[in-house]
Amino acid sequence: MPSDMKNANFPMDAEGHTYHVGLKRGEVCNRILTVGDPERARRLASLLDQDAPMFERESHRGFLTITGRFLGQPVSIIAIGMGMAMMDFMLREVRAVVDGPLCVIRIGTCGSIATAANVGDIIVPDGSAAVTRRFDAFFDLAAASSSPSAGELSADECYTFSRVFPADAELTAALREQLGQQLSEERVVPGVNVTADTFYAAQGRVDPSFVDRNAKHVEQIHEQYPDAVSLEMENFMLFHLARCATPLAPGVPSIRAAAAMIAVFQRQANTSLPKAELARLEMQAGRAVLDVLAHTLQDEELHPESESVW
Numbered sequence: 001m002p003s004d005m006k007n008a009n010f011p012m013d014a015e016g017h018t019y020h021v022g023l024k025r026g027e028v029c030n031r032i033l034t035v036g037d038p039e040r041a042r043r044l045a046s047l048l049d050q051d052a053p054m055f056e057r058e059s060h061r062g063f064l065t066i067t068g069r070f071l072g073q074p075v076s077i078i079a080i081g082m083g084m085a086m087m088d089f090m091l092r093e094v095r096a097v098v099d100g101p102l103c104v105i106r107i108g109t110c111g112s113i114a115t116a117a118n119v120g121d122i123i124v125p126d127g128s129a130a131v132t133r134r135f136d137a138f139f140d141l142a143a144a145s146s147s148p149s150a151g152e153l154s155a156d157e158c159y160t161f162s163r164v165f166p167a168d169a170e171l172t173a174a175l176r177e178q179l180g181q182q183l184s185e186e187r188v189v190p191g192v193n194v195t196a197d198t199f200y201a202a203q204g205r206v207d208p209s210f211v212d213r214n215a216k217h218v219e220q221i222h223e224q225y226p227d228a229v230s231l232e233m234e235n236f237m238l239f240h241l242a243r244c245a246t247p248l249a250p251g252v253p254s255i256r257a258a259a260a261m262i263a264v265f266q267r268q269a270n271t272s273l274p275k276a277e278l279a280r281l282e283m284q285a286g287r288a289v290l291d292v293l294a295h296t297l298q299d300e301e302l303h304p305e306s307e308s309v310w
């Protein structure tokens with residue numbers, strides 16, 4: 001349990017630890033590799049410089065942070081669990097305790113909805129849209145089934161489709177180049193990612209136990225976003241908040257963000273990636289992301305005091 005919190009607007013304890021992610025200044029640094037699965041975070045931490053000090057904190061809300069060095073540069077690996085809300089917690093709480101620019105790259109898994117991406121390919125998106133359930137469309141289900149024309153929304157009005165929020169172009173290009181060297185260029189796929197607010201209904205998975213009105217959902221996603229290639233659950237919030245973060249100075253972004261996703265499902269072909277292959281790809285992606293992070297953010301951009309521990 002965290003100790004007593006101060007400031008209801010942005011809770012922190014007396015030592016300056018944030019409420020959910022549980023980090024204080026000096027425990028997390030400007031370069032961040034974020035993942036969903038804490039076990040993935042631990043495996044990727046084995047790539048960090050083994051002769052450098054390593055900090056580890058598991059918060060009471062399931063966030064795991066490992067801070068160390070890669071090629072001598074400070075890097076934090078943060079596991080956040082799943083969903084846009086968890087990305088929001090992590091970014092806001094890390095932003096509050098780190099000075100200077102943040103560079104955040106997510107490694108995740110996703111489902112491919114494009115023939116261009118097979119299982120085992122790595123998708124590095126140009127941007128991400130959000131698709132979310134329109135809750136009110138499901139309020140009056142009894143009236144709708146007795147009188148389908150009685151003001152009920154049609155299936156294509158049951159989900160909202162946002163605009164595409166871009167990833168950082170420079171980081172994205174660097175990531176594609178690094179991954180292309182690790183794998184082969186044709187296995188690194190560009191396109192638009194779609195972040196869904198749920199794994200099942202908002203990704204067009206049909207579940208007879210619930211009314212979801214999503215039988216044509218993936219088709220609708222392709223109509224909205226002709227370049228849509230993947231479905232997952234966090235990238236949109238990363239790109240959205242990077243765009244919403246108050247600049248550090250005119251023209252100096254507070255957060256730069258990019259993502260790499262390993263396709264574990266191919267929805268059209270109904271295939272899935274073997275676990276051993278996922279483990280291999282995740283280490284390759286990890287090496288590429290850590291390399292990009294280590295070569296991003298020059299010393300003069302960083303506030304030395306924010307990295308005093310590292």
Ligand code: R1P
Pocket residue numbers: 035036037081082083107108109110199232233234
């Ligand atoms: C769903 O199974 C989870 O896997 C994907 C989705 O975005 C969601 O979080 O990503 P991770 O493998 O990073 O968790």
